[in-house]
Structure formats: C-alpha cells, structure tokens
Amino acid sequence: MPDQLDQVQHSPVRQAPTALLAIGLTSGLLSGLFGVGGGVLIVPALVLLAGFGQKLAHGTSLAAVVPISITGAIGYAVDGSVNWMVAALLAAGSMAGAVLGTWLLHVLPVRWLRYGFAAVLLFTAIRLGFETPQRLGEVELGVGGAALMLALGLLVGTLSGMFGVGGGIIMVPAMILLFGISDVVAKGTSLLVVIPTGIIATVQNLKRGNTDLRSATILGLAGVVSAYGGVLLALLLPPRLSVVLFAALLAFTAYRMLRAKSD
Template sequence: MATKQHEQTTLTSAGDTTPGGDGMSADGTSTVAGTPAVDDAATGHGGGKRFSLREFAVLLATGLACGVLSGLFGIGGGTIIVPALVWLGLSQRHAAATSLAAIVPTSISGVVSYATEGNVNWLAAALLAVGVIGGSQLGSLLLSKLPEIALRWIWVAFLVFVIVQQIVYTPLRDGHLVLHVWSGALLVLLGVVVGSLAGVLGIGGGAIMMPALSFGFGASDLMARGTSLLVMFPGAISGTVANWKRGIVHLRSGLIVGCGAVVTAPLGTMIAGLISPRAGSLLFAAWLTLLAVRGIWTALTLQRGSRGA
C-alpha cells in the first residue's frame, strides 16, 4: 500500500540543537532527552518494539483522565490525549491521528452512560453524523498536508475559542432541543465543520458540538453532552480509517488510551449530573487555559527554531 513516508520519533542527547528547538525536530517530532518515545512510532500502524513500563503507564493514565473529562464535559478527550502523545514523542500530526482512534471506544462508553438517563437526542445525532463523516475525510486530508507549525497554531486557536465560549455562555439544565427542516439542515452543516476540525486536531468535536447544541438549538447541557458523544463515534471511525490509509495512526497506543477511558467515562458522567452547568463550564475553561498556555509556548519555540534553521 502506498502511503507517505512515516514521520520518525527520535531521541537525542541533551545538547542536541536540531531544527525546531525545544525538543522538536523539523517535522515536530520530539527530541527531548529523557522523553520516552512510544514503541510504534516507527511504523504508524502499531508495529515495533514492546512498550516500556513508563510508556504504558503514561498511556493508561492518559486514558483514565480522558474518560473522566469525556463523561464530565461531553468531549472525546483529544485535549488531553494529543499533548500526552506529543510528550511521549509523536509529532502533532501523528498525535492527532492517534487521538482520533482513541476516541472511538471513549465515545461508546460515554454515550451509554448518558443514554441510560435519556440524555441523547438520536435524530439530532444522526443529522450531525451525516456531516461529521464527510467533514472528517476533509480533516484527515488537511492533517496530512498542513505543515507542523500550522497544526500547532490551529490547535491553540481552537483552545482559545472554546475557552472564551465556556466563560461567556452558561448552558441550561432544563433546555429542550426542537428540530424542524431548517434546524436539521444546520445540524448537517455543523457536522461538516465539526468533522473537519476533528480530523485536523484529533479531537472528538464535543467542545464545539456541546455549546452549539445548547446555545444554538436549545438543548440542555446534559442532552448536548450525550448527543455530541454519540456523534463522535462514526466521525472518529471515519477519520481513523482515512488516517490509517495514510499511515499516521499508532493503533496500539490509541487502544490503550481508549480502554483506559472506557473505565472512567461513567464516573465523569456521574459528576456532570452533580455539579451545576456553570461550574462545569468554568472547570473546562480552566483546564483548556493550561493547555493553551503550553501550546502557545511550544508553537513559538518551534517557530523560532524553524527560522533559525
């Protein structure tokens, strides 16, 4: 099968000054001394040497944390998976693709928890899924074409956007989602946007769908979270298949993260029902702010290193 040459994960000594700086090679691959490289980085499809205990522990811990966030906020967990995979040694491109694979089992666990409480709108999810499946193909194509530095800044811009909307808008607990012809068409269009961003960033898209369903379509915060988790499943599968064909998915890493998330997603769902919608929004904004600050620092360092190369 003809695929683009896989980006390699390499480690160098502490004194290495490879283009990119701050432990990043020219293609965005980690070169930080002491930073573990996931075992399947050389193949993209999951082959290679065995995981070290440290690598396995980081992947599993990432999955456990991801599951709580997924159930609590109605997201796929890419905001924690992608940074963790980058720290382990993957480029932003491979981390985003692998994150999308991990979201497949994560979304299943989360949506079951919400569906048992009646907090899923199946028709809205179906309409969104139509757009998401198509959009994820476009996102996968962009992921394979965009330069590493562009992916970094798109990631930061996405985080800032979500932080702002979480602070300025509080969803309702007793809202109702009403569908008609125009709202149905808008849901399909929203799905295309969500799918495209999901493919590029390696996220499930819940950070976009959840506020859009609440603010734009009147859904309660719990209904919006449950519905967005359901939509993530077909979108994540579609994007992962496309990324697999391009040779940028590290499947074993994604499965470990996803299996960990399956265990803790019900806990996040339970917490979501106990706290107020406002508290949930502020907690999510605080978490994303930490990621945004780190993302800006990494992008600036990578950009300076590229200019000095």
C-alpha cells in the same frame, strides 16, 4: 523550504504503558464529564509528555476516543440525555467532514495545525466563560434548524480530522448556544456523534500512517474505565461549575501547546 516543524517523529512512539494508561484514565474521565471524545487532552499530552509528533498524536487520539466515546454515550443514553435526531444530523455532516479533515492533516504544515488547535481551544474557553447553561427540555428542529445541524456537523468533522479531537469542543457549545439544548443532553449527543466520526477519521489516518494502534488501544481501554464515572459526575455538578472548569482546562491546554512551539 519545508517547514522545520514538519520534520517531526512520524513513526509509532513506544512509550511505557504506565504513561499512556495515566493519559487514558484522565481523558476518559474528562470525556464523560464534558461530553468530548477525550482528544482535547490526549493530543497535547501525547505531544508534550509522550514525545509524539503532532500528526501522529492527532491520528492516535482519534482512534483512542472511539471506545471512550462509546462508553460515555451509553452512560448518557441510560439517563435519557441524548437527542437522537440531532445526533443523526450532526453525524451525517461530520462523517463527510472527517474525510476532508484527515486529508488536510496530511497536507498542511504542522505549524498550522498547532496554531489552529490552540486557537480552537482558546475561542471555546472564552465563549464558555460567559455561558450559564440551563437544563431545559429538548427542542424541535425545523427545516432550517436541520440544515444548520448538518452544516455544524460538517465543520465538526473537518476540525476533528485535522486536530485529532472528537469534535465535542465545538458541538457542545454550539448546541447550547444556538439551539438551547440542555447541557447534559448536548454532552450525551456529542459523544454519540464522535463515534462514527472517529471511526471514519481513523480509517483515513491508518491509510496515511498517522496512527499508532498500540498506543491508541492502551489509551482507549484506560479511558473506558473512567468515562462512565465522568458521566455520573457531570449529572451531579452544577452546570455553571462544569463549564467554568472546562473553559479553564481548554485555556491551559492551549497555553501549553503554544509554549511547546518554542520549548
């Protein structure tokens, strides 16, 4: 018998622009501040506050994070906080992973997606809670490091396509923990990688009817307004405070997503 949670609203939800603008502004700020595309907030907000079905929220989020990430990446690049080689390696893997992830989004039950999304958020929150980032210089990658970056990109792209997030919630901690990259460089690099990944995933989602372009446009334009402010704030905040706030946000969002299963 089909999973009842698969019977979600799958057509575009015509919400008042005010609600979408508020979600976009908040997401843009958090995107710039934490180096994520913004989907970490957009997806649950669309589901819990705007009445979107889970799959439609994922696809709409991915379309919205593209302009938001472009703005944030430019802000970090102006500050010199982007590792272009790392970004190229991650992007190569993530673009391939995005195709796989959007296919999985189309075929997997919604219940799996919700559990999986919450699990990713909780794992990231717990790990970040134990981390004290150091703002060190960039690192040089050998052959092994480059291969690991490609594999990380593949994983990020797959998760991005499935969960509607830009992948920064995986990339930023991984770059800090596995490669010793500065937290601000990790954020700027992450946002740069989100751009091609989001474009590829959005094209795939449009083919499958998993994107509301009207809502994505409103979300994205609102996020562009606040994203650069988030970048400036990230450069001012102590790194420890930044990751603690991010971990708290992820934990709360995961909690709300799990509660929504029985609401």
